[in-house]
Amino acid sequence: MVPLMSEQLYGTLERSESEYMLDRMDAIRERAGNPEGVAIERFNGALAFYSKSMPWPQFNTVKLFSEADIDVLDGIIEFYQARGRNPQFEITPGNGTKKLFQALHSRGFYQTGFHASLYVEPTGSSVPAADDSVRIRELGKEEADLYATIHCRGTGLGDEGIPYVARNNEVLMGRAGWRFYVAERQGIPGAVGVMYAKDRTASLTFAATLQEYRSRGLHTALLARRLSEARAARCELVVGQAAYASQSYRNMEKVGMKLGYTRATWSRG
Template sequence: MTPILTQDQVHLIERSEMDYMVDRMRAIEEREGNPEGVEMKSFGKTVAFYSRTMPWPTFNTVKGLSPDDIDCIDAIVDFYKSRGRKPQFEIVPSRVNLEILKKLAEHGFYQSGFHTSMYYSMEQLPPDWRDSGIDIKEISEEEFMTYALIHCRSTGLPDDGIPYVADNNQVLYARPGWRFFMALIDRKPAAVGVMYMNQTVASLTFAGTLPEYRNRGCQQALIRRRIYEAAINGCQAVVSQAGFLTQSHRNMEQVGMKIGYIRTTWTELER
């Protein structure tokens, strides 16, 4: 039986999403000369992420906002404004109150989207990844250009971004807790999945499949493999994120992951 979700588990899911993002951004920041212009600034327990060269919302987002830090919203907005960037706020249900939402609205932010945070408790029996018929291997350090090609083509990024994606992920390879996996079909690279383990929680941080190999079970096999690896490494829970009712969401549910919460994204109005 799947355990009933508690407030402690909601906090665990949110914390794990912050932990992997902090470690990921720190690794990119520590590259010689910090070429991506990464900055992270804490406002109480809230963390603001910024990259000068990567303008996408993922790298310019605010995580962990709670009523304790409502007085920091002005400073957070100013942090991004001084860098010429519009941030997004990730709002976790039950972790904010009406006053925070009103404050964001006063600053011109509006609810622009939903995102599902999923979890898998190890009180369940980990699924067997070996019955998928798909070969799953760990990525070696020499394979990050292949990883980056799959990353870019699966997400619609142009091929000229492949070297940058390779560099920004290869720096994670030797860091504690990070694991990279590749699914092979007919011995050819077809899909990738990434995991970050910290203490007793594993986060499934990225997954992508080349368009020509979709609908062949690669992602379900990669999810199963990562849950299995988390279990044998002593993790008590696995968390991940997906767009609501996307194929990624369905893949996670089909291997036994459950909805932890559906967070909202708040974006500044264009003026």
């Protein structure tokens, strides 16, 4: 079953995105010496993430920003400027108001994209028949390098990033709520997927497939496994994000997930 959108459900979807990111960045910050230079700051209801060594927008983003936080907007911008970084703001439909957009625009921000959030009750998902040649298994901490290799090559990052991705995800392997999976086709690893569960909500936080293994059922099989694990963990909702109408988005629809909302990304510079 896919429940109808409500204010309560909307809040659950929005919190799921911020909670897994908070736990992820906390774990990276807790590494000895904080080598990635992670900083996390709360401004009223907004949550600001920063990393010195990871300049990509997803690690330097503001979540949960609403009209009620406009009075601290300049403080948020100063938080990043003091660190030589421009942030991006992720604005969900429930928080997007004319006053909020005017405040961002007056400070040089403009909309640069959309991203979709999908959801389903795990008991109501419809999983396609499994391909016998595809096997999904959980990854152990000792396989962080294997995970990182597929992560980097599947997303177009250079191999020089593999050691860094491995160390930053190794700290999540075995951490409460986190589970990592690899999809193998005829015994050869070709895709990975990650899930974070908290408060009866499971977040499909990441997935990547090697170019040569795309369109061969690995991503869908990873979705099916994580939905099954969410059911076993008695989660009441599964949430995932994808670029709108992408292949990942379509695969999520195949297993019964429904569009919750598209959030807007606001950036500058």
